[in-house]
Amino acid sequence: MTDSQRASQILGIGLPSPSVTPALRPWIADRKVGIVVLYRSNLASETEVRKLTAEIRELAGTPSLAPIVAVDQEGGSVIRYEPAAIPGAMALGAIGSERIARISGAHVGCALRSAGITMNFAPTLDLSSAADSSDLGTRAISDDPDLVGRISTAFLNGMRSAGVLGVAKHFPGQGFATADPHLGAAEVDRSPELMRRTDLAPYAAAIESGALDGVMAAHVSYPAWAGSDGIPASLSPRLLQSLLRRELGFDGLVVTDAMHMRGIAEEGEQGELVVRAIEAGADVVLVVSPRSAHSGYVALLEAMRSGRLSRARVDASVARVLEAKRRAALPAPDCRPDPGLALDLARRAVTVAPPVPVLDLPAELFIGVSGPLADAFAEDRRILLPLKPGTNQIRLLTEQIAEMVKPDSRWIAAIQNRSQAGIIAGVVARRPSARLVLVLLGSPHDAAGIAAEARVFAYGFRAESQRAALEVLKGERCAAGRLPVSVEGVGPIGTGARCEPELSSEARGSR
Numbered sequence: 001m002t003d004s005q006r007a008s009q010i011l012g013i014g015l016p017s018p019s020v021t022p023a024l025r026p027w028i029a030d031r032k033v034g035i036v037v038l039y040r041s042n043l044a045s046e047t048e049v050r051k052l053t054a055e056i057r058e059l060a061g062t063p064s065l066a067p068i069v070a071v072d073q074e075g076g077s078v079i080r081y082e083p084a085a086i087p088g089a090m091a092l093g094a095i096g097s098e099r100i101a102r103i104s105g106a107h108v109g110c111a112l113r114s115a116g117i118t119m120n121f122a123p124t125l126d127l128s129s130a131a132d133s134s135d136l137g138t139r140a141i142s143d144d145p146d147l148v149g150r151i152s153t154a155f156l157n158g159m160r161s162a163g164v165l166g167v168a169k170h171f172p173g174q175g176f177a178t179a180d181p182h183l184g185a186a187e188v189d190r191s192p193e194l195m196r197r198t199d200l201a202p203y204a205a206a207i208e209s210g211a212l213d214g215v216m217a218a219h220v221s222y223p224a225w226a227g228s229d230g231i232p233a234s235l236s237p238r239l240l241q242s243l244l245r246r247e248l249g250f251d252g253l254v255v256t257d258a259m260h261m262r263g264i265a266e267e268g269e270q271g272e273l274v275v276r277a278i279e280a281g282a283d284v285v286l287v288v289s290p291r292s293a294h295s296g297y298v299a300l301l302e303a304m305r306s307g308r309l310s311r312a313r314v315d316a317s318v319a320r321v322l323e324a325k326r327r328a329a330l331p332a333p334d335c336r337p338d339p340g341l342a343l344d345l346a347r348r349a350v351t352v353a354p355p356v357p358v359l360d361l362p363a364e365l366f367i368g369v370s371g372p373l374a375d376a377f378a379e380d381r382r383i384l385l386p387l388k389p390g391t392n393q394i395r396l397l398t399e400q401i402a403e404m405v406k407p408d409s410r411w412i413a414a415i416q417n418r419s420q421a422g423i424i425a426g427v428v429a430r431r432p433s434a435r436l437v438l439v440l441l442g443s444p445h446d447a448a449g450i451a452a453e454a455r456v457f458a459y460g461f462r463a464e465s466q467r468a469a470l471e472v473l474k475g476e477r478c479a480a481g482r483l484p485v486s487v488e489g490v491g492p493i494g495t496g497a498r499c500e501p502e503l504s505s506e507a508r509g510s511r
Helices: 003-009 025-029 046-060 089-095 098-114 145-161 192-197 201-209 237-247 270-280 290-306 311-328 341-349 391-404 418-430 463-473
Strands: 011-014 035-037 068-071 165-171 214-217 253-256 285-288 351-353 365-368 382-384 410-415 435-440 454-457
Touching: 003 011, 003 290, 003 311, 011 290, 025 046, 035 285, 068 311, 089 098, 089 145, 089 341, 098 145, 098 341, 145 165, 145 201, 165 201, 165 253, 165 311, 214 237, 237 270, 253 285, 253 311, 270 285, 270 290, 270 311, 285 290, 341 463, 365 418, 382 391, 391 418, 410 418, 410 463, 418 435, 435 463, 454 463
Parallel strands: 011 035, 011 285, 035 068, 165 214, 214 253, 365 382, 365 410, 410 435, 435 454
Antiparallel strands: 351 454
């Protein structure tokens, strides 16, 4: 293998269009790039996706050197390919069943593999936290390390059974990050001892099970770890080599999060950062755009030829990439995704605290997001909230809604994030005698501090999650889920009703 091909093996490049562009062709045909990452813009229809991934394999020529085709398909708010859609990871935490988690992983894997996609940057092993500022929300399974470990391992095994490699993220855990690394520098200031008991426990469980194919390193710093030098984990030999490789014993693929994120881009020039990530112990650096890939590629070649990156260091990563490519090229299992699974999961996940009263939906006042929930109410009895209201919008909407909410009346609010929660909290403060039924379509932690007659946790804003919540509000179904997190003022983990919903697919089974 030439130096050019060795450098390209340890890069992951995004595909910026629905077809292979001229700029990307030499990366696949000549340099044999390690990973090609697809996005929603690439994944229009099943037929087009199969055509695209077949073109990628054909361009590569040698099957064992064809790039791994990867996506971010977590479920919920992170969905790139609709046939593989399921509710977010927290819905699986609310269900609490390893069997259902494995079925879910197999569903996602079957849909992806049938389209020619062989790697999924999922699941998220980060712990949920009320203090989280990285906007994980329902992408996290739970705040209980044991539950996260069991559910994520089952999900990984399900994907593997369908021939898809799973990459857990964001190592060593960003559930307690001070900011969103997409937007700027972020850190987790937790002691190594605490993180070993909590944040790292799901990784240890997944590694021990043998279900984990890859780990994605976070663009988050961990100042309490001696030797981490306050740099992001994706650039830290202390965290990638000493902790992940030696202490936890992981010998699979280590992939960085995307290098265009501000949490890492602020550390320096792109090419230099690529070299530093490989020095630190990463096997593949996700550079996303072909222009950034070229900068990283040139820097890698220079580092290899100058001796800054030893042949042994580069070849160790190349060997892991080639092994992953070998497994990705194995014949696809004969399986099919279950088109009814997403709704089944949403129904099984819905949680109530306490039981919801009988509602006359069309006549009630509804405040919230658009979708099946809003459609159930009379048009003159609903106000739709903007996704991310600004300060002035929050103030004006709070006043407008408070005028509509009458004392001693009942009203329903369905919220997706903290900004919307702020509006509802302001209305409750102005109309304390009105009875609120609060529907949480995002993080359950958004319910903290909002007095309500009842709360419905749906763990997602997509149509299936709204539909499942609506069925509970109408009294058509009971809510079988349990809170997978502890919520201040609501209840501890495990809070919820006690019933079993009727399901319509193979998701039937014991909890």
